[in-house]
Amino acid sequence: MTGAFTTPSFEGLKALLLHREHANTEALERQFARIGVRVTRVWPELEPGLGFGDFDILLFDADMGYDGQFAWAPGEAPMPTIALIGSEAPGRVSWAAAHGADAQMLKPIGSSGAYSALVIATHAFARRKALEQKVETLIGRLNNRERLAEAVAVLMVRHGLSASAAYNRLRRSAMEARVTMDDAALRILDETGAGEEKSSGL
Amino acid sequence: MAEKIRVPVGILFSRSGSYAGPAGQGYAGALSAIEAVNADPESRFELRPVVADPGGNTDRYAPLARKLLVEHGVKHIVGCTTSWSRKEVIPVIEKTDALLWYPCMYEGFEASENVVYVGACSNQHVLPILEFAMPAFGDKGFLVGSNYIWGWETCRLAREVIGRSGGVVLGERQVSLGDTDIGHIVEEIRRKRPDFILNSLVGPSSYAFLKAYRALGEEDPDFLPARRPVLSCNFLENEMREIAPAYEGNFTTAIYFQALETADNRAFLASLDPALVDGGISACFAQAYASVLLIRAGLEAAEQATATAQLEAVKALRPSTPLGPLTIDPATNHLHAPVHIARGTADGRYAVFHHSREAVAPDPFLSRTPLTVGARQTPAPARLRIVP
The missing domain is CATH 3.40.50.2300 (Response regulator)
Incomplete structure (x- = not known):
């Protein structure tokens, strides 16, 4: 069974709704109640004693919202976000987009839309987090390329090897020690950096 | 006897096309119930069916629903069989205070405040x-x-x-x-x-x-x-x-x-045209029938109010229907029903x-x-x- 076939359940989730009191927010609260999501509505900012960390999902007003409402830089919301869009003036829509809204709902809000927005926002958020993770790993690897080259050079000098033989030796030692190439390279550089010429077993 | 109050009720089913079987049951159920309400000396209302038939064409549902609401002043429509057709009617009916009584089993994932789901969900x-x-x-x-x-x-x-x-x-x-x-x-x-x-x-x-x-x-x-x-x-x-x-x-x-061997059901079947009973009375028939009884209960409770306000009144009642006494869920407009x-x-x-x-x-x-x-x-x- 793949994830594509599972019925999402939002029962018990806590949503933060950043919007002034309005018929739209009442309609939204009714929709969320039907699917078991508890809504806390605040405007314009969180009251003392409440933190964004207390919530699983954020809905914010794209019409009257402003940067200072959020505790993070644009696009870095630590939870799925849904923009509530009234005016489709490009300035407001771009602002909501810059804040990395994972999904959107258009006002006026009637009796549908919240469920699909939740499904899309949670999917988009999961994808966003997975991508961030991947980018972090890749940046780490990129940074390590220099180390890798340095470690190969150390092995060439130390053992009088060709570049490819030194590379193979590094790879073999990584495999034997069951660590990544990066970690194996780091070990060699650490030894060299400490200025000790004792045998590393390589 | 006081003059009965005439109330038009929209009937929107496709009696031809690829799902005429279940739709025909909805149609017959709604009309049978209207007949029964009108024959009841206790009823203060005379329900007048206004029939529209989209003929199985999904694109005809929205214009016909609009016509029922605008030209005929209908506040209640009993109708639709497929979810596609219901989705066509919803944007039209949500602009008004009217109600669509949808008497069919369906797949769920919807809760319009202008629709009453008089059938089972998943x-x-x-x-x-x-x-x-x-x-x-x-x-x-x-x-x-x-x-x-x-x-x-x-x-x-x-x-x-x-x-x-x-x-x-x-x-x-x-x-x-x-x-x-x-x-x-x-x-x-x-x-x-x-x-x-x-x-x-x-x-x-x-x-x-x-x-x-x-x-x-x-x-x-x-x-x-x-x-x-x-x-x-x-x-x-x-x-x-x-x-x-x-x-x-x-x-x-x-x-x-x-x-079903219940007293409610035996009385219901005995009240129907024997020719209909011979052809088979299904959930779609009974649910359309129950929809009309619920409409009547709302009229009795809050005649002057909007259809959505009448629905709120019905939610506080448990009107007797062929399915047994029915409770409409206050949050979702779906039925609490025995399976x-x-x-x-x-x-x-x-x-x-x-x-x-x-x-x-x-x-x-x-x-x-x-x-x-x-x-x-x-x-x-x-x-x-x-x-x-």
């Missing part, structure tokens, strides 16, 4: 039929459905429930609405030997499939319903009459069956053998329903056994 049909069938027949299913949202979502949910319950889906086939070329599906079932087949086909496709599967069972007793039955959440009494005895031994779930399971007989009737102990609360978004059922593990062939 936790009241797919879940109970699998809960019954998997322990009884085994955990290997085969899914067939009509190629639109009802079939898709019924199959998707069944696949999820079967998978989560430790079972497997051996095959899934979707058939275009109206398509009767289904020999290849029966052939696939013959090869794969599922423990049960969940059938969410609609209309002629369903009839063709059921006849072909019956023929397979006559040819090879390993495919008789006692061993590998067909299960359905939308196969109606009037349709079963047409293809008798093809549905013999197969199973259907519904919140109403003609064969029954019945077996088809050789003469094209149902024999009801299982009732839920109490009314099952609607859960149209499946937020609170566990999506697993107890399953009987069927021994898999040795070469397919996976040892963890």
Whole structure:
């Protein structure tokens, strides 16, 4: 069974709704109640004693919202976000987009839309987090390329090897020690950096 | 006697086209109930049916609904069979205070404040039929459905429930609405030997499939319903009459069956035109009938109010209907309903053998329903056994 076939359940989730009191927010609260999501509505900012960390999902007003409402830089919301869009003036829509809204709902809000927005926002958020993770790993690897080259050079000098033989030796030692190439390279550089010429077993 | 207050009621069903079978039941049910209300000396209202027939064409529903609301001043429409057609009517009706009474089983994931869902949603049909069938027949299913949202979502949910319950889906086939070329599906079932087949086909496709599967069972007793039955959440009494005895031994779930042995139901059937009763009275008929009774209850309670305010009044009542006393869920406008399971007989009737102990609360978004059922593990062939 793949994830594509599972019925999402939002029962018990806590949503933060950043919007002034309005018929739209009442309609939204009714929709969320039907699917078991508890809504806390605040405007314009969180009251003392409440933190964004207390919530699983954020809905914010794209019409009257402003940067200072959020505790993070644009696009870095630590939870799925849904923009509530009234005016489709490009300035407001771009602002909501810059804040990395994972999904959107258009006002006026009637009796549908919240469920699909939740499904899309949670999917988009999961994808966003997975991508961030991947980018972090890749940046780490990129940074390590220099180390890798340095470690190969150390092995060439130390053992009088060709570049490819030194590379193979590094790879073999990584495999034997069951660590990544990066970690194996780091070990060699650490030894060299400490200025000790004792045998590393390589 | 005081002059009765005339109230127009929109009736919006397709009496021709690929799903005229169930739609015709909705139509007849609504009209029979209007007749009954009008004949009741206790009633202060004379309901006047305003009939519109989209002829099975989805694009005609919205304009006809608008016409009923604007030109005829209708505040209540009983109508729609498919989810597509309901989705067409919703934007029109949500601009008003009027109500659509939708008297059909459907796949859920909707709760319009201008629609009353007078039929079962998934936790009241797919879940109970699998809960019954998997322990009884085994955990290997085969899914067939009509190629639109009802079939898709019924199959998707069944696949999820079967998978989560430790079972497997051996095959899934979707058939275009109206398509009767289904020999290849029966052939696939013959090869794969599922423990049960969940059938969410609609209309002629369903009839063709059921006849072909019956023929397979006559040819090879390993495919008789006692061993590998067909299960359905939308196969109606009037349709079963047409293809008798093809549905013999197969199973259907519904919140109403003609064969229900209750005082409410006996009185209801006795009150109907015997010709209608002979043709089969289905859940779609009874649910449309119940819709009209609920409309009347709302009028009695809050005649001057808007239709949506009348609905709020009905929610506080438990009006008596052929389905029993009905509660409308305040949050979702769906029914709290008892769930029954019945077996088809050789003469094209149902024999009801299982009732839920109490009314099952609607859960149209499946937020609170566990999506697993107890399953009987069927021994898999040795070469397919996976040892963890």
